[in-house]
Amino acid sequence: MNFIEGGVCAAKGFKASGIHVGVKTHADWKKDVALIVSETPCAAAGVFTRNVVKAAPIHIDLAHLKNGVARAIIANSGNANACAPHGEEYAERMCAAAAKVIGCAADDVLVSSTGVIGQTINIDAIEGGVQNLYDALASTVEASDAAAHAIMTTDTVKKEAAVGTIIDGKAVHVGGIAKGSGMIHPNMGTMLCFITTDCAISSDMIRAALLETAEISFNRISVDGDTSTNDSCMVLANGLAGNAEITERGPAYAAFLEALQALCVKLARDMASDGEGAKHLITCTVRGAKSVKSAETISKSVISSTLMKAAIFGADANWGRALCAMGYSGETFNPEKVNVAFASAAGEIDVCANGRGLNFDEDKAKTILTEHDIEIRIAMGEGDASCTCWGCDITYDYIKINGDYRT
């Protein structure tokens, strides 16, 4: 298994495009609609936000995914189509418009939106631009890049990756694009992510693989503790790799899962690293926990702590905030067994042993915490389970971006 080029166009039989049609009204005319199409029908699955308030496209997708088959995904940025007038009607019209130019049924198209909540989406701009969107489709590195850019909101870099592996003697590819940045907290997808693969796999098994993957990737990141109304992760598998269709767990499923998980962990980390205003990627690894679930809860609590995030922003080795966040995570443990260290490319430093502060070299700690990628290493002394979660620091820019997002 290895990382390759091509994003959502890495897998055979997929085309993508991304253009500006007018949903975003900023003067800089950024791309605002993306289209991903498979030559042939795909086994399809999705996981969506657990927020009680769900954006309109999610209701449409849940209906369109009932038969486990789809061929295309249309997605816009600039408007979330959540809590907005005509929400479901316009989400359906996005699917219908795409279906018409592709030449497929409307319920074989999935739809996603991201952007501001509560405003009517400019459906005329999307319907008016869909032919141009279709005409721009290509199965190239550039086409995936365009689609990745078209779903960005406050993201500063595109999120795109692809993985190649061998299953059943055949070359299988899995690729994805994603957007993240704000309103991100582990509770399902926590963002938009669209994945394509040429692996032959049944609807049931692609769904199982997606659920298993979301749990250990997107559900282990947090930017700001806010679970969005629009979080969606969808996968299309068209089977063109020619492997024997995966219909049950076994070595082939395991190989596919490994590729899918590698892809999604990379995209999830990239999302955390590019959290709104972030200057640091924070990785929190909890070892020696009594269970993976316990390690995950504790690690998530640490990366979600506003105070911990502010300390990392300030390159301040304030490990007490990590211990505090562990303590209110809901997990029980003995604080007097906890060790904490900070690490980065600049080295590692122990700051807490058996729940008590160590006299450590503050200058060395500062040097370590000045790096972009910071790791908080926690040893619980309770068992042998471990888990890693990812977050980012909170900065002046986060406040600036979110203090006046709508205007």
Place this chain on the structure above:
Amino acid sequence: MNFIEGGVCAAKGFKASGIHVGVKTHADWKKDVALIVSETPCAAAGVFTRNVVKAAPIHIDLAHLKNGVARAIIANSGNANACAPHGEEYAERMCAAAAKVIGCAADDVLVSSTGVIGQTINIDAIEGGVQNLYDALASTVEASDAAAHAIMTTDTVKKEAAVGTIIDGKAVHVGGIAKGSGMIHPNMGTMLCFITTDCAISSDMIRAALLETAEISFNRISVDGDTSTNDSCMVLANGLAGNAEITERGPAYAAFLEALQALCVKLARDMASDGEGAKHLITCTVRGAKSVKSAETISKSVISSTLMKAAIFGADANWGRALCAMGYSGETFNPEKVNVAFASAAGEIDVCANGRGLNFDEDKAKTILTEHDIEIRIAMGEGDASCTCWGCDITYDYIKINGDYRT
């Protein structure tokens, strides 16, 4: 019942003081130790953080409160005495030092600390200064003021209040000082608060009243979602008002509870309003909910949302973030019945009806949201229960304060 002057010295038979002894080493020599003493033994109770990681003084207080009797509280700012070497030993020594100058048993003294986690507290400075602290005791407005200042960390204003009421024909006084600012989230006390009263009330009933009060005051505020290791709220009742001792629920208990709750709601609001770096007090009132618990959960989720807080900082009427936070609160409800309005001294504006955005006057909304005290009014359409919680916005200053707190 009415608000009066005097803070913790408003009740008969209480003296207080606050001085600098050297726990804080900043150049500005702020006060760092407070003492509150009753002439006579008191019925006493406390509620403490639910964080698994508890500061050393809390373990000592739990032991000293077992018999429901106490006479004094000694508290320092500048060091949390949490996860620090010799924690419990030094907390005991603080009690013993105070007991020696007062002339009471060490287990009749309660102790609190607030400040940085994980560093050894300067016990020598406290022991060396305790005679001066005792000599400064007085039952004056100025003495309570000094104690209120001595427990401040990043607070910008002192928190102090007192209430007078009539119980059993006698004038009864309840007063308190508190500190808040950071690491504040509803899960018990969420701060330090010391309350004195001359009401005659049994240990059991003062404890019941404190629990009932914490639930609807301190547990309904949030500054940053971080539940501290040190949260403590303690009350001393010396009975010098001369009312018949309250030993059960009834009109006298109800009158005392009313006074205690009025005091604590005021102190809680003051804490939210003075949250670290805050420019706005945010009050979120949820009406028409199916239960008070449901209204409380939803209201807390809204005031705790980092994105909602950033929007208020930017005076941006981004009500979608309120709906989003309601949706991930864990409560179930029908989003299509939800109405949202923003209000302040400058007026009120409806922004969402039946879960959909309204076309509202953005200029008017901006004017309303520019005031210091902002209210988010939510109508659920599910029942007739309501609840109000308090929070604050998140600002550049919050990041600045917490990016480099230790140095």
